[in-house]
Amino acid sequence: MDIGIVGYGCYIPRLRISVDEIARVWGTDAESFKKGLIVEEKAVPEMDEDTITISVEAGRNALLRAGIDPKKIGAVYIGSESHPYAVKPSGTVVAEALGLGENIMVADFEFACKAGTAAMQCCYGLVKAREIEYGLAIGADTSQGRPGDALEYTAAAAAGAFVIGKDPLATLEGTHSYTTDTSDFWRREGEDYPSHGARFTGKPAYFKHVVSASKLLMEKLSLKPSDFNHIVFHMPNGKFPLTASKILGFKNEQIEQGFVVKRIGNPYSGSSPVGLCAILDAAKPGDRILMTSYGSGAGSDSFSFMVTDKILERRDRAKKTEDYIKNKKNIDYGVYVKLRRKLKI
Amino acid sequence: MPYKSSVPLFWRLKKSKYNLIGTKCNTCDKVFFPKKSLCPNCRRRGNLDDFQFSGKGKIVSFTVIRVPPEGFEKYAPYAAAIIELDEGARLSGQIVGDFSKVETGKPVRAVFRKINEDGNEGLINYGLKWELSE
């Protein structure tokens, strides 16, 4: 029987800060940042939101769409690089808040921005091996950039959640991962903000992994770019996924539906998952979707999904990605600093 | 190291706090939150079962907190309200977002948020707050 996404859901915090506002404070050229990054504004969490709370909200939406008894979930894996506790898994709180019961496997995953898709692969494997009936995989982050750093214009907050199991609304046709030891971006234990190798993040890191994983998956499944209706890649900014899609031979209209980065920024582990949610909000039965994540360090997970007619009855059971993107409130840099605790008093 | 808030107390209440699980009396059909061990109407004739509330309700009354208790300073000013759940029970809670939009009678839904933290070293307490429904 087919295995894949039984229910999906995202959560995007309501607050936004614009690239214009950040550029105003640092005296940089907003227009060149907006053009270079293809980002207008980014989603910022409220003071009482963190990776655990946004995972709960996204998970609730995924369970609503799945329409299953939450006690049938046998595993919950949360991928993030902003778990609130260094020791105590985010999944323990999320499982209890979602009423998943106590007979459940829980672990937090870390692999920079691709930890959420690694969680999806593990759930898929466990369902396929008949160890669990359903698994819940979540990619979530409330990412921070050092004040004044280029990352500050894009580092955002959001979560995407997927119930993986049988009778899917999108069948998982295949997955492929590509991993090397590449130090493009890192954060040492105890440090508040990440460091990055500036220009090193492009060619040998993002493009090499995203392109290789996508290509190798298409070869494995004997598929070509024109076989896909929608694609979504990790979106550290708008430019990288557009360039990767061009290298692979995709057209602009294939990437449009999941291109959320322009209006919410880069929520790290939540980036390609939220993009996938936006695609599923609009996809038709029979549509094929390619998703490829990227995590610094470095690796990519690529997936091919085939949308089934189950999408039609489940889609409207929960809030859509566009509902979250449109329900927003812009804040200034002063409020942003207070919310994100960038002031050390 | 000892913490300011009571870890065991919070842990005991957590299940019903996270999930809005109360009780329903099968004799008189009344619902209660938090859980009751005896129906106040039916006493020994009562027959209580766990009951899952939907998380939807409306604001019965509210007040704006400008001088908050210890641990909540950073959220001030914020609205605290009495909420009547669609199924009937009443409870109190914090309203998230802009307090100037809060009005009696407005519909709200439960959201999962951080309640408070014991500094940078202690536990983070999570639970439900309320958001105005659009």
Ligand SMILES: [Zn+2]
């Ligand atoms: Zn009774």
